[in-house]
Amino acid sequence: MSIYQLSLVDHNAFRIYCPTLPLWQHQVKNLSLLHPTRSTVQPNEFIRPWLPPPWTTTDDRIRGGSSQSYLSSLASNGALFHGNLDIKTLGGAGFASQFSPDDAPPNKSSNDGGSYWDLSVYDGIEVGVNEGDGKIYTLILKDEPLPGKREDGREKAGISWEVEFKAGEEGKKFWVPWSDFKATYRGKQKKDAGELKTRSVCRVGVMMRR
Numbered sequence: 228m229s230i231y232q233l234s235l236v237d238h239n240a241f242r243i244y245c246p247t248l249p250l251w252q253h254q255v256k257n258l259s260l261l262h263p264t265r266s267t268v269q270p271n272e273f274i275r276p277w278l279p280p281p282w283t284t285t286d287d288r289i290r291g292g293s294s295q296s297y298l299s300s301l302a303s304n305g306a307l308f309h310g311n312l313d314i315k316t317l318g319g320a321g322f323a324s325q326f327s328p329d330d331a332p333p334n335k336s337s338n339d340g341g342s343y344w345d346l347s348v349y350d351g352i353e354v355g356v357n358e359g360d361g362k363i364y365t366l367i368l369k370d371e372p373l374p375g376k377r378e379d380g381r382e383k384a385g386i387s388w389e390v391e392f393k394a395g396e397e398g399k400k401f402w403v404p405w406s407d408f409k410a411t412y413r414g415k416q417k418k419d420a421g422e423l424k425t426r427s428v429c430r431v432g433v434m435m436r437r
Contacts, residue, residue, distance in 0.1 A: 359394025
């Protein structure tokens with residue numbers, strides 16, 4: 228197995244903004260991945276935005292693999308994405324990922340009652356890495372509710388919007404415009420998926436794969 232770990236900075240780890248606008252018009256906002264009951268911060272409160280509740284674990288074990296991922300809250304108010312990536316069990320491939328809580332977004336859909344962020348007024352997203360291991364990670368956005376579960380209890384596959392970044396040891400901020408995200412289905416590019424629906428982003432995820 229291959230050990231990996233990616234340390235994200237504090238509650239500013241995910242930011243959305245518009246760098247294409249003049250400086251005085253910049254719209255900058257932290258993408259709150261808190262449980263909604265924790266989104267209102269009282270004065271002098273020590274913010275721990277990653278817990279509660281835990282992010283959702285989605286590893287290749289749902290397909291019979293052996294990879295394992297974790298997202299741990301750090302004393303520095305950041306988070307550590309870490310675990311083991313196994314590629315032997317599934318014959319040369321594997322993945323391990325963590326996704327934001329389903330009810331983290333503040334908006335509610337009138338159609339299905341799901342939660343979502345409207346990011347349409349922004350140009351992209353920035354990921355703040357405190358310390359990495361030099362490996363390639365994948366940032367994932369979901370713009371549709373989960374399609375449900377199969378008869379065996381596993382989640383059905385849906386379309387993901389993905390972009391890769393390399394996490395250097397020194398730490399770095401990675402700016403990604405929406406146009407850089409590519410649609411995939413079960414890890415393979417899906418060219419007929421249209422465009423990322425930034426008005427209805429419902430989940431954010433981080434993945435290690437091979």
